Amino acid sequence: MDPKNVKCAAVIGSGVMGHSIAQVFAQAGILVHLVDLKDDLVARALELVKSNLQTLADYGRVNPQEIPAILDRIRPTTDLAGAVREVDFIQEAVAEIPEVKKKVFAQLEAACRQDVALASNTSGLDIFKIIEVKDPSRVVVAHWFAPPHIIPLVEVVPGPSTAAGVLQFTAGLMERIGKKPLVMKQFVRRFIVNRIQNAIVRTALEMVTNGWATPEQIDLAVKTSLGIRLPIVGVVQSLDFTGLNLIHDMTKGTVGENPFIEERVRQGHLGVSTAKGIYDYGGRTEEEILRKRDLLYLKMLDFLESLKAFKPV
Template sequence: MEPDQVKQAVVVGAGIMGHGIAQVLAQAGIEVGLVDLHQSCLDHALNLIRGNLQTLSEHGRVAASAIPDILARVHPSTELAAAAQGAEFAVEAVVEVPQAKKEVFQQLEAACAPTTIIASNTSSLDVFSLAEIAHPERLVVAHWFAPPHIIPLVEVVPGPRTAPEVVRATAGLMTRLGKRPVVLRQFVPSFIVNRIQSAIFMAVSQILQNGWASIEDIDLAVKASLGIRLPIVGVV
């Protein structure tokens, strides 16, 4: 798969992450099948996308005239097999329940061409161990952050059998979408950001448990220092 040639994708799961991922793909000119078990969830997702685009338009990030075409590229469906037909890139964005993800991987493999990349949006699960698919070389993690139409980072994580070209193509597609991909060299639980966030949480918990500072002062300490400095100086 060449990132600049992707014309069709499918996103399974129309919740907090799925609707935003579908929106970003549609903004890049890609036709997107957005799948959910419930029509009510799909209706809500389309309303959220419409609202997101309107807000972006009000801030000059999306032309108002482009909104109808973007919305027209999102194709809601309760039928995964039909929505996945012809997709070159598939995104699993269902709840963090292993069995649910396992079933989606199996359905995507049955519905998609052998060359279709299957990208999981899991934030920590070892999907490579739980996925029972015939072509594990095409399974990769592409972990977005909420709200996905705003936050630029996407963590791209290979499994032990993920093909190098799948990692390259996934990172390339994220760049095409206007995202900032980072590629891990191997799977580790929680990846990069959630590991760092967990370390911060542990430090904050220690300060609170020992009564060294109040919640308000801890928040202020981070927001008025690290929150400003980190985007400039980084952590290394």
């Protein structure tokens, strides 16, 4: 199926993620059944969507006159089988509990059309091993980020049996509804962002627990350093600015030599100083590259200061 022909979807689970994912579909003009276990849960979810839309309207991202039609496209229900019978796409967003996911996928497969892609929003489960479905080729991960109605990224990840067409279709649909899909080559637990985030959280909690730094110190330290750099150079490109020879020496002395870095250093690709490192700077001089970076950093710094973003929310 072509993503542009999708008319109707279902989101299973209307909690922190589900209500907002349903909102994204509805904003894109797609009718969406929002399923949960109890009426009060789906009713609460719709209240949250209303409030989200009001915030977006106040900010100028949604035309307030369109809010009633967007809300009307969200159909709250507790009848999972009835909700998914005729839909073109299903996004699961139920609790991160293996037995719950397993049960829901079995219910979905029994109730929906055979050609419908089943996407899981799992954060860290090996979903492809947990669930038992007759046709695993239509199961895929579409992992959103909170709050889905604002954060652009959706990690789209195949399992060992996911059909190429299902992967492509899911990415295309995410794009159609205004998201930025990132298609991974293969499944690894926690995908890209949660792997990185987990490493940061683990280290921050270690410091707090041992009394090495207060929560406020850690957040201020991150916001006034990494917080300015990450949006501009990301995690990996930042190594080119540090210099791969230094990274090489540092990793040798700590976690052990890294073949990815070692190979580049051996070839003399040290980062921006040689116009090539992990990234290729296309023959630009070091001064040109640094000037471009610095102007972006300055803008980011001014912007964050103007928002008083270094203070706690």
